[in-house]
Amino acid sequence: MRIRVWLLLSTLLASFSSLACTLTMGYRTNERMPLIAASPNNDGLYVDFYSLVAEKLGCELEVIRGPKKRVLKQLKDGEIDFYPGFNFNEHRALFTYYLENGFPGGDAGISRQDFPTITDLSQLEGSTILQALGSPNFVRNLEAIKIYAVPEMTIEKAVGLLRKKRGDFYIYNHASLNYYLKLHSNKDIKVHPECCGGVEPLYLGFSRRSEHYQEQANPNYLPDQELSPENFPVQLKQGTKAYQLQQLLKQMKQSGETDNIYRQYY
Helix, strand or coil: CHHHHHHHHHHHHHHHHHHHCEEEEEECCCCECCCECCCCCCCCHHHHHHHHHHHHCCCEEEEEECCHHHHHHHHHHCCCCEECCCCCCHHHHCCEEEEEEEEEEEEEEEEECCCCCCCCHHHHCCCEEEEECCCCCCCCCCCCCEEEEECCCCHHHHHHHHHCCCCCEEEEEHHHHHHHHHHCCCCCEEEEEEEEEEEEEEEEEEECCCCCCCEEECCCCCCCCCCCCCCCCEEECCCCHHHHHHHHHHHHHHHCHHHHHHHHHC
16 A cells, blocks of 8 residues: 555656746747747747657746747846757857757858859858848958848848848858748749858757756866857756756767658758
8 A cells, every 4th residue: 555655656746847847948939930930839840849858858848939139038037948049159158058959050041143152251241141130140250241130030031132132142041941942932042052161060059047057167178269069168067957958969869860850841
């Protein structure tokens, strides 16, 4: 009898622990198919993938949508645990820890068909670059560059601005660009696959103020080298949910599970 009671209590406690663990994902309101639909619809690869990841960690996934500036502030304040696909820069690294999510990353560019083929960003000097407000400035080190920034930029909006000659070039995730152009007839739009460094790891940004995060000094950090997700002054403490997430994402990538899920959408 005591054993049965103990087993029942253990089951209830395990269930309560699982329900008590919530991982919160934040994302802007506009769509980025096939990753996520326009708010309030969260359907897409991100929710399917990270719901599975959360379940494997004994947690539930909660999704919060909002204007990107608000979501980034919530990430900075620890009100949101992570942003699912996050480009690295030193400012964001002050409040974000970067984890490889296992998806292929890297950017490409699009322009009107009459624009010269770009294989290096330096060739964009003198051009007008389209980008979303608050997004990383890929061409900040170039001279004679004009930036045309609008809130909640989408690929569709960028294509429209290119056609209206409000800008010359738009840089975005290569997989998302290819997916959009595959679904839409855009013979007047040119893709520049070699403009921006090719395929690179894709990261999620985990809030350094999240209740699931703790850090410690990284003994392998090289302060005389450029700051990057691979060369960072701190590392995750073992036993935290953020650390468990990091290890799980590595395991899913190595086993091929992540690639199988990714191919279902792309």
